[in-house]
Amino acid sequence: MPRPRTAARMVEHPAMTDVTLQHVLEALVDPVRRTVVSQLAQAGQDISCGTFDVPVSRSTLTHHFNVLREAGVIRQYYVGTTKMNALRTDEMNERFPGLLPALIAASAEDTASSAA
Amino acid sequence: MPRPRTAARMVEHPAMTDVTLQHVLEALVDPVRRTVVSQLAQAGQDISCGTFDVPVSRSTLTHHFNVLREAGVIRQYYVGTTKMNALRTDEMNERFPGLLPALIAASAEDTASSAA
DNA sequence: CACGTAGTTCGATCATGGTCAAACTTCGAC
DNA sequence: GTCGAAGTTTGACCATGATCGAACTACGTG
Numbered sequence: 001m002p003r004p005r006t007a008a009r010m011v012e013h014p015a016m017t018d019v020t021l022q023h024v025l026e027a028l029v030d031p032v033r034r035t036v037v038s039q040l041a042q043a044g045q046d047i048s049c050g051t052f053d054v055p056v057s058r059s060t061l062t063h064h065f066n067v068l069r070e071a072g073v074i075r076q077y078y079v080g081t082t083k084m085n086a087l088r089t090d091e092m093n094e095r096f097p098g099l100l101p102a103l104i105a106a107s108a109e110d111t112a113s114s115a116a
Numbered sequence: 117m118p119r120p121r122t123a124a125r126m127v128e129h130p131a132m133t134d135v136t137l138q139h140v141l142e143a144l145v146d147p148v149r150r151t152v153v154s155q156l157a158q159a160g161q162d163i164s165c166g167t168f169d170v171p172v173s174r175s176t177l178t179h180h181f182n183v184l185r186e187a188g189v190i191r192q193y194y195v196g197t198t199k200m201n202a203l204r205t206d207e208m209n210e211r212f213p214g215l216l217p218a219l220i221a222a223s224a225e226d227t228a229s230s231a232a
Numbered sequence: 233c234a235c236g237t238a239g240t241t242c243g244a245t246c247a248t249g250g251t252c253a254a255a256c257t258t259c260g261a262c
Numbered sequence: 263g264t265c266g267a268a269g270t271t272t273g274a275c276c277a278t279g280a281t282c283g284a285a286c287t288a289c290g291t292g
Contacts, residue, residue, distance in 0.1 A: 009288075021222045025145040030280080031138060050238065060281055062240055067279095081238045081289045096225065098218040106137045106212040125258075146250080166268060176251055178270055183249095197259045197268045 009078045011069070016088075016095045019072030024096065027071035032056055033064050034107050037073065040087050041104045048082040073100075125194045127185070132204075132211045135188030140212065143187035148172055149180050150223050153189060156203050157220045164198040189216075 028034055032054050039052055049065060056064070065085065068074045072095070075086045092100045144150055148170050155168055165181060172180070181201065184190045188211070191202045208216045 021150075021219075021225070022145075022147060024222075025141060026279095029138075029141040029145045032280085034137075048238085056280085057282055058239065059241080059283075063280075065239095078239095078289090083239065096218065096222040098214050099222050102212065102214040102218045103137075106140075106215050109137070109212065142249095148250085164268085172250085173252055174269065175253080175271080179250075181269095194259090194269095199269065 011076045011078070011083075013075060014070060014072050016072055016091045019092075019095060021096065023071040024073060024092075024099070027067050027073050028103055030064065030067075032060075033068055034103075036064060036068065036085075037087065038104065038107050040074070040085060046084045046086045048079075048084055050082065127192045127194070127199075129191060130186060130188050132188055132207045135208075135211060137212065139187040140189060140208075140215070143183050143189050144219055146180065146183075148176075149184055150219075152180060152184065152201075153203065154220060154223050156190070156201060162200040162202045164195075164200055166198065 035054055036052055040047060069076055072088060075088050077084050151170055152168055156163060170177060185192055188204060191204050193200050
């Protein structure tokens with residue numbers, strides 16, 4: 001049975017209590033996913049999936065978003081045909097204090113040092 | 117030509133400027149290696165390789181120490197036939213401020229929640 | 233309804249990395 | 263020198279996960 005007309009497609013998110021450090025690290029060990037998180041932090045606002053600047057195909061990008069979401073790092077929601085992405089900054093900071101900021105800062109440091 | 121008698125076996129360590137976030141995350145994404153780091157942080161002193169409580173064979177453990185050392189996370193040195201291990205806490209904190217403490221704290225949080 | 237855009241699902245491929253046992257090296261002690 | 267203890271090296275095995283293209287679904291617009 002198809003969803004009713006006016007209900008937006010729903011996205012499942014883990015409760016922060018179910019998020020483990022293992023999940024988070026597995027998510028952020030991938031450079032592409034770290035780029036996504038960086039761009040999200042840099043933007044300071046929610047971004048649709050298609051507007052990220054990453055060198056992978058759409059299907060691969062979908063995979064990366066799934067991993068980030070299931071790890072509790074991002075929150076996703078539909079707006080029409082586009083899917084928006086937001087960092088779960090506050091929740092993550094309560095679950096693992098200081099971790100996400102340190103990673104984002106380190107990520108910026110890291111990419112800056114390898115930039116031309 | 118064999119080393120002179122009185123010189124201890126030497127261990128190569130990367131300069132902190134050569135250590136990347138990618139290296140560090142790849143090192144710490146493995147649960148066994150995180151256990152090693154946790155036990156090292158907990159102990160507050162240098163520990164020999166053989167005294168760690170990890171469920172892997174000696175050859176695998178050697179591999180894990182190599183990864184941690186090459187990622188800049190630990191420093192190793194020989195004392196007789198035993199090899200000692202130390203966290204490069206201060207250097208890491210200068211390179212990636214707040215990262216290692218946050219990870220160690222998160223690691224403790226994480227293992228505590230799954231403990232019996 | 234037809235079309236285009238945004239994203240997903242599926243299946244296959246392929247590289248990476250954790251694991252072990254066995255043989256080896258290095259050192260201290262006797 | 264011989265022995266045992268502490269690590270290392272090597273080679274093989276195997277699970278995981280990143281990747282892609284092709285076919286698919288969902289939504290807004292005309």
